[in-house]
Amino acid sequence: MKVWTVANQKGGVGKTTTAVSLAGLLAAKGYETLMIDLDPHGSMTSYFGQDPDTVEESVYTLFQSAANKTKISMASVLLRTDVPKLSLLPASTALVSLDRQFGTRVGMGMVISNALKRWGNHFDHVVIDCPPMLGVLLINALAASDRVIVPVQTEFLALKGLERIQHTFDIVRQAHDLPFQEVIVPTMYDRRTRASIDSLKYLQEHHADLLWEMVIPIDTNFREASRVGLPLPLMNPQSRGALAYQALLDDLLEREREASL
Template identity: 50%
Template sequence: MQVWAVANQKGGVGKTTTVVSIAGLLSEVGYRVLMVDLDPHGSLTSYFRFDPDEIELSAYDLFERPDLSSSQVNSLIVKTDSENIDLLPASTALATLERKAVGKEGLGLQVAKALRFLKDRYDYVIIDSPPVLGVLMVNALAACNHLIIPVQTEFLALKGLERMIRTIDMINRARKAKLNYTILPTFYDRRTQASVSSLRELHNVYGEKVSGAVVPVDTKFRNASIKGVVPSTLDSGSRGVHAYARLLRNLLEHRKGA
């Protein structure tokens, strides 16, 4: 089972879109996929028509009840309407974790421990992380084999990326194996100088860490979210889906070469 996390310390960069797009493409070729929503805002959970304010069992239980059994972890998972895609939903109660985590040890590995119970049930796990460095993002980074960092192609997003890279350096000092990552340019609009110059800057500074796939501004993503379906189901030929398909090919090739 491979675990990929999608994270950035800046919001609004396309994290949830990245999770659902990759999940959809993996499921279409027969992989069993689990999405994990660790963002208290619950955008991923809401995408699939579950209410983070009302849901009874969620990722919050991984922290509230740290000694869950295999059957209890499995009971937190809900099915989506997309074939081969399940969801470990978020609850807004996740927002209270930072306060509750003060003075507690070991909470940074709760997600990693829970996922061990699921290794025979799924081929891929994709984690949607909150845009804040805290116990939830630490869990996502500690649990994953590979990190995807969506970065909006505009100046302020590039500054946010610098913070994310410093966080990775910090995490790597605590991990046994170095965390590999891919920077994914998003919201690209080749008609604007801001997008063009930002993409050029990404390549100049981060080189081969920047994905060859560039996700364009694509209204089909919004249409897919309105319907609650993965983007490739709505329109497999859209520019955005093609970009994520290229990203996925690169990630799978990276895995084979690892």
């Protein structure tokens, strides 16, 4: 089982879109795939037609049972989606109080990681979507991850956010002795705009070592896909956005192959 986390402390940069697109492609390739929504806003959960305000069992249930030292079965918290081989561990809005409730308790950084250890043989791939802030949920995601995918919107404000999240990664990696490596993915690239061209150049000059060599283009089909509730690569595989995520997936799988040699 490989665990990929999509994270960036900046909001609206394409995290959920990236997580949903990659997970959809993995499932379409025949991999048993689990998506985990760690964002209290529950965008990924809503994407698949569930309401994070009313969902009964969720990531929150998992944290509660860890805090109470009770065991819950995987089947009781996971939902199947309409896509074959694609399951979802949904978010609940109750997650918003998680840091206050459990943030400082010992062991609460490993709740997701421990759950995945128990469920590991059911899934080939896990894709985690994160909230745009540092807290116990992001720590849980990083602690469970083999790889972290960092979508960076190709505009200047987003570049500032990148230095901040890399600082966060360094601190978390050292404090918890974690091995994950990150890949920077330029998103919403619009080759007609100066901002996109210049910020991609900045990434190539300053972050070449971690940068994926292609870009995710701006594509209005993403909005339509989220309305329909299907990953874009499954709704419209030949769209520019879908082809770009297919290329990203191929690159990530190639990295996994190389890492396991």
